[in-house]
Amino acid sequence: MIRALEAAMDRRALLGMAGAAGLGAALMPKLAWAAAQPELLPKVRAVVERWTGPGRFPGMVASLGLPGREPEFVARGSEGFNDPDTVTPDSLCRIYSMTKPVTAMAAMQLIAQGRLGLDQPVYEILPKFRTMQVQDTYDGSVTALHPAPRPITMRHLMTHTSGLGYTIVQNGAIRRLMTGKGLVPGQISRLTAPGLDWGTPVKGLDHFADRLAEVPLVADPGTRWSYSMGLDLMGRVIEVVTGQPFDVYLHETIFAPAGMTSTWFQVPAAEAHRLTTNYVAIGEVLAPIDEGATSIFLDKPAFPFGGAGLVSSPRDYDRFLRLLAQFGMIDGRRVLSESAVRTGTSNLLPPGVSVPAAFGGPSGFGAGGRVGKGAEAGIYGWSGAAGTVGMVDMVHGLRSQIFVQFMPPDALDLLPEFQAALKADVLAILETR
Template sequence: MAYREFDTPSMSRRALLRGGAWLTAGAALAGAPMGRMAFAREAAADWKNVSAMVQKYVTERKVANMVATLGWGDKEPLYIARGTLALGGTVKADADSLYRIYSMTKPITGMAAMILIDEGKLGLDQPIAELLPAYSNMMVQKTYDGSITDVVPAERPITVRQLLTHTAGLGYNIVQKGPIAAAYTEQGLIPGQVSRLPLPGLGRATAVKGLDVFADRLAKMPLVLQPGSKWSYSVGLDLMGRVIEVASGMKFDEFLRTRIFEPTGMTSTWFTVPESEIGRLTTNYGIMNGSPLPMDPARASIFLDKPPFPFGGAGLVSSPRDYDRFLEMLLGYGVIDGRRVMSEKAVKLGTSDLLPETATTKGTWIEGQGFGAGGRVSDGAYGWGGAAGTVALVSYKVGLRANLMTQYMPSEAYPVHDAFPKAVLEDLAVMQGAKS
């Protein structure tokens, strides 16, 4: 990222876009018994613990705002919204406020790939070199994060499955250290953005222009791990954007707009916030020494600029209502409002564990869990979180869709990614007790 050196106890570069702190808590929600869905639908407004959590964060001024969205099946969602678009502001946050969702972009990119796989334009285990020849003869670092010249040939080709599941051996400038991290920055392999402001410690490296250029330059970098050997958070979903372009014959952002956003009714999801919608955009805050400081003010946001290329791993801005539409489509196995956006087969496959048999998760953020098309899967649940505190999931086991929107970085500054699923579980338990 352009913030390579922004590495302090309260704002580590590793935390900025990974959005993965909620993983273990999400698994607990997935384990709720099937029978809970019926009584929860009858008491949809009785989310007292979720309401208390949202109220607490806003009242204590830890965040400017927070919006929780909860929906059952294909029913209208409940919105629990508190706060204003910016601290000290007057415009209240609501279902249509705009949030930087960062890594919650990844499941959307993943589902775009599943559409093409379902249509036979991509193969799940197809080597990407068949579409991007530059990836035909990849080299791999002998030592993880070590020398970028002491390398060996890749033992197997990079596949579509590996890009979707962070097992391709690709690096990430928010994860890697040493020479490979410096090389990524030098080559402009920076698939994300934070602010226009010259914040202390926030690197000002410039990303390459164009998804095609990004893919070509990335191919010249050594891999950090052998393809298919280990789960390692990466630029895989950003590179998937270029694969989607070649396979579909359409620009990546156009593919998302025409094949997912428009048919799903997502009217407020963009890589660039239109000037007409600035009044809905929230301010993003950096938590420094426990206090929120504006790092991307809404009216001077970097998300008002056209990005160097559409970041398939971390580039979208969306609203609570829009992201709920995406989740409702997934929970409906590809159908929303009677319209089919994706096939049932594509959704089921994309929300299942797609990890290669050769890949280990030991010692990683997802150890003991699975990973699908751009999101974690565990016991009937699929979803992911974002670097600015956002989190979303669908639970097929209970028929629930849920997302939480707020804006602060890094996501680990507060335990929101864990607290939200925990509050949902607590409310479900209360509802169950009321029906027993």
């Protein structure tokens, strides 16, 4: 009797959450059925089990969340081959570019408050970006330049259409120029070896922004999607507008109110035991490059990298995804405005611009994350350089993720297999009559 009552209460809570999220009445019975099932991820579980163990990965965590229901986590293995601690939803992972949606949503909140404008020129906040020069040829000469025909805007920063370069993307003279100025995207390891050393970053977001303004753009603003340091620069914009250090602002306005207690730019020493090991894939062999106990993420970073600097746990990042799925609300508390979330998870690309196939296109792009089109309409999210992926289905109120630690994430077939299994499990829920 008690179990039946609890199940009924869970279903009522789910239907209430679904209504609050704007989900259609036809979908609610399907989600109510799903909420009563003992397992939502049978195919994902099989993938995780197949890829975890000797000769594969030490451990990984995947999850799926529905409106009104705590996420179902699938966790297998340990936090490292030399770390016997069991991997759990509270293990800490380097999420790299999954930092970008967090930074962008902080900016969208400032836009919703009227403290920034979506199409406001960046130079109004950071005057050194008023007069920018652009390479005549993408990744070509750094002396054959022309004046930018229009200013970089906040929209451009969040959608990678600013024309700003990225040292992990650019080649040739522009890359050498950026690296020489300390304009690197983050940190990987204390080891120095080809592919592991992104360069020595300049210290301080203010110095980072000033030096970035001195580098030519790789494309005219608003004309091309080119993965960039736009969200790192947005961190400095947020500092100037709010008068607070960027990391402090994120903690006070998103992490603490959303109950995200395990997300940091610098992992506290007392939490090092939860930090997983990161690996580099050499063929099918994984070699450790950043072990938890001695991780570079235990050190204070040169500056809080708004594009790639956060460490988080699967449980914490699920709360961020839940915050988006519920249009800014979590645990009965409003953290982000509804307009900030709705606009930020919609397609914000300038007319005529699309995400290239190498980055998941053709598709739209919102505030720091890819926005699906067609059959994927309403899906927003992004991935990280060490194999993490986080997505939210804004139409159905679903959220999903996988946390594993290896670089580069396309070196093995794990993530495509996970995506196929996740799609099958989600379709089984949505197609249930």
